[in-house]
Amino acid sequence: MSVLKKIVIKDLRGSFKYHIFIGRNILYKLNDDFKKQIKNKNVFLLYDDFFNPINKVDNPIFELNKNIFEVASSLKLFPVKSRDTNKNFKKLQNLIEKMLSYKIDRDSVIITFGGGVIGDIGGFAAAILLRGIKYIQIPTTLLAQVDSSVGGKTGINTKKGKNLVGAFHQPTKVIIDASLINTLPKRELHAGFAEVIKYSLICDKNFFKYLDINYKKILMLKKPFLEDLIYKSCFIKAKIVSQDEKEKGVRALLNLGHTFGHAFESLLNYKSSHLIHGEAVSIGICMAYRLSQKLGLCNNEDVKKVENIITKYKLPNSIKTLDNLQFNYKNVFKTLYADKKVKNGKLTFVLPKGIGNAVLKNNIKEKIILDFLKEEINE
Numbered sequence: 001m002s003v004l005k006k007i008v009i010k011d012l013r014g015s016f017k018y019h020i021f022i023g024r025n026i027l028y029k030l031n032d033d034f035k036k037q038i039k040n041k042n043v044f045l046l047y048d049d050f051f052n053p054i055n056k057v058d059n060p061i062f063e064l065n066k067n068i069f070e071v072a073s074s075l076k077l078f079p080v081k082s083r084d085t086n087k088n089f090k091k092l093q094n095l096i097e098k099m100l101s102y103k104i105d106r107d108s109v110i111i112t113f114g115g116g117v118i119g120d121i122g123g124f125a126a127a128i129l130l131r132g133i134k135y136i137q138i139p140t141t142l143l144a145q146v147d148s149s150v151g152g153k154t155g156i157n158t159k160k161g162k163n164l165v166g167a168f169h170q171p172t173k174v175i176i177d178a179s180l181i182n183t184l185p186k187r188e189l190h191a192g193f194a195e196v197i198k199y200s201l202i203c204d205k206n207f208f209k210y211l212d213i214n215y216k217k218i219l220m221l222k223k224p225f226l227e228d229l230i231y232k233s234c235f236i237k238a239k240i241v242s243q244d245e246k247e248k249g250v251r252a253l254l255n256l257g258h259t260f261g262h263a264f265e266s267l268l269n270y271k272s273s274h275l276i277h278g279e280a281v282s283i284g285i286c287m288a289y290r291l292s293q294k295l296g297l298c299n300n301e302d303v304k305k306v307e308n309i310i311t312k313y314k315l316p317n318s319i320k321t322l323d324n325l326q327f328n329y330k331n332v333f334k335t336l337y338a339d340k341k342v343k344n345g346k347l348t349f350v351l352p353k354g355i356g357n358a359v360l361k362n363n364i365k366e367k368i369i370l371d372f373l374k375e376e377i378n379e
Contacts (some may be wrong), residue, residue: 005231009150009238010243020150020174020234022227026059027138027177030067036171038137041071041141042107044099046122048114048140050183060114060180064138076102082117084270084277087156088224089165096125106130109172115141115188116148116277120163127169137171140180142192143278146199146233147274149240151251159269159337162262176234178227179338186314191278193218193258193313196229198285201306202253205356207232208309215312241279252341253358256350257284263335264319266275267327274325282315291372292351295364301353322379329373336369 002027008018019033030254045068046056052062054077067073078085078095112122112135119137126135139149155166200208211218211229218225237254244251261277261284268274289306292298310317319325341348341360347369348362 002273005227007231007234007238008069010242012242016152016170016245018172019169020173020176020238022176022231022234024179024223024227025177026175028063030064030175031184034136034173034175035071036098038068038109038111038133039071040073041107042074042077042102042104043068043105043109043111044075044076044102044112045111046078046095046125047112047333048078048082048083048118050114051140052079060126060177060183064111064113067279069105080114080118081120082115084117084157084162084265084326085271085272087117087121087160087163087270089156090123092125095121096129099129103361104129106133108133110135111138113140114135115139115226116144116145119144119149120154120158120166120341123152123169124156124166126273127154127167129220132173133171135296136209137174138309139176141173141179141184141188142230143195144192145176145178145181145186145230146192147195147237149176151238153244157266161266161335161348162270164340168172174234177369178230181221181226187276188278188290190252190280190314192277194278194282194285194315195308196233196238197306198254198256198311199233201285201352201355202256202350202358203236204232206235208355212312213307215309219313234302234343241264242346252348252360253350254256255341256352256358257281257286257288257362258343259339259349260284262289262339263332264325264327266335266338267331268325275322281321282313282317283311286310286317287319288350289352290376291349292353294368295361297351297359299354302352306352308360319376328379329370329377331375332377333366333370 005022007020110126112119137149140144154172155163261280289303307317
């Protein structure tokens, strides 16, 4: 087991506090605090069905189940397909009805074991079941480890847009085992780096340099580089969430690249065969930089640096590079208005000012945005 790193995340007003544990192979020796939280509890484990069959000794979920069985009163298993198309009302209702049939109560604990989809739908179920029960996040994808498992955002998609129905509901613990990254297909692994790069771009120029210099070692998942970037990403997010849990201000900066990215995902009906979330975010980040350049907020050198690092991490930097996808720029424009940052009918963009700094802008003329989208989509 690698050295365990710990981050405390807490609201400045004292409304929540929990720990994020980061290490390698830590599932094989879960700490006493985790066991205390589930001792004599009815545990409901939502897990990515990628890990089926669960009775193999070398399966990480096999070890997790052994740890839970040692102390919990009962354990119910719920396999979930980890696809964005499953984040919907029907799947949520089915999940909740099944949990209720197993007599879930307010003293029960939900554990989510999987990527962002599992954490989002499981966390949302925890938020609304019996008006709120405790849950623990054990993210298994890089994207979930550095982003979606931290901060208490939960939710589902609708036909109108991504994550438009949900709740802020903080987990009681986040356990990040970096060794689980080895289970990922390369495409899923690379997608997670989009969120990591995002953190460096909004507030940490030195982190950007670190990611740029060490990209070969990071892509090979070398120690301690992988653990370090997970820790740094979670540290940045924890600091921001502690200041602004409900996204009334600074937390909105974490959406760099997401306004454009979510629009593309929505128009594709969240089909991961076409575009997965991290890829949509990487395209959105580069679009935000190109739009910022047009508005005079950053220069061409910044744009090229960002496009280059995105390429180094095996991610797309333009929608034009995806030959199998076609979009109408006017449809993309309309879909932007489903974004959660829209206020009083005005689009709000997270736009970079160089590298390591970003701002919110809601006064960009529609014609500028339309012309920009037309150029980006190459119609």
